[in-house]
Amino acid sequence: MPVSFRQQARVGAYLARQRLARREKFPLLVELEPLFACNLACAGCGKIQHPTDILRRRLSVDDAVGAMEECGAPMVSIAGGEPLVHPQIDEMVRALVERRKYVYLCTNGVLMDRKLDRFEPSRYFSWAVHIDGLRQRHDESVCREGVFDQAVAAIRNAKDRGFRVTTNTTFFSTDEPKTVRDVLDFLNDELEVDQMMISPAYAYEKAPDQDHFLGVEQTRSMFRQAFSGGARRRWRLNHSPLFLDFLEGKVDFDCTAWAIPSFSVLGWQRPCYLMSDGYASSYRELVEDTDWSKYGRGRDPRCANCMAHCGYEPTAVLSTMGSVRQSLRAAVGH
Secondary structure, three states: OOOOHHHHHHHHHHHHHHHHOOOOOOOOEEEEEOOOOOOOOOOOOOHHHOOHHHHOOOOOHHHHHHHHHHHOOOEEEEOOOOHHHOOOHHHHHHHHHHOOOEEEEEEOOOOHHHHHHHOOOOOOEEEEEEOOOOHHHHHHHHOOOOHHHHHHHHHHHHHHOOOEEEEEEEEOOOOOHHHHHHHHHHHHHHOOOOEEEEEEOOOOOOOOOOOOOOOHHHHHHHHHHHOHHHHHHHOOEOOOHHHHHHHHOOOOOOOOHHHOOEEEOOEEEEEEOOEEEEEEOOHHHHHHHOOHHHOOOOOOHHHOOOOOHHHHHHHHHHHHHOOHHHHHHHHOOO
């Protein structure tokens, strides 16, 4: 099962309310970026390329809570930048958990051990640690030796202390089916993390490394081979079966980036957290004043090779909810 039964039921009820209200566009999860500053300079990341004055900005706890209450999404992924650099990150998480939002706190793991005491285990709270391959591959990705070992030690410590721990792994053209299987086997069987997210890298325009982003056909081929023989059923993947089908090329979807909007120090980002076509002051303005028909593969050249979860996982979730067969399939994790 991609998420706990309690969370699945809560999100299902939320989706049912949107359908009853006949809302065409609504948020499923918010990508909350309380800062863009980071303690690493990863080759595939474009976030830290912002000017210095923007890198110094921080969202307040009230800003974060206000954004979540305004849009009403049941889930939030706190990213960045490195959220643990934010001086009030524990207060922000606590305020969102108190409002019964499902919080995923993304981190590269470097500061995690040092900050664990500032957080409390909760069914509404999960660490989301970035693990982009095994030791050598991961450290090359983040451009610093030793980060993999730090992140693994922090995951073990958090698990021992009762926290729910998930991971997020991004794959590049330097990966192959074996490296996909190797890292997922390690996370699933050796580290025993609660759930894993996977995604092909998006070609950030400002990323230092522009040579190793995957194309659509490369992505489909890699995941089709990695998942062959029913392999994906043995991993605790935090994705709907239809999204995994999408990665393999078994189905195709339109982008629904409005369902996983991004809110940062600059406002609500158009059209998604991977592209910057301006900012809105509210989620309503984002939805109503953005021409969504311009975006997606076949419409905008920047979207040509994008298969990221922020655009296509919500489409898969909505398709699942609209089908009894797919809902049953999701319930059993196949």
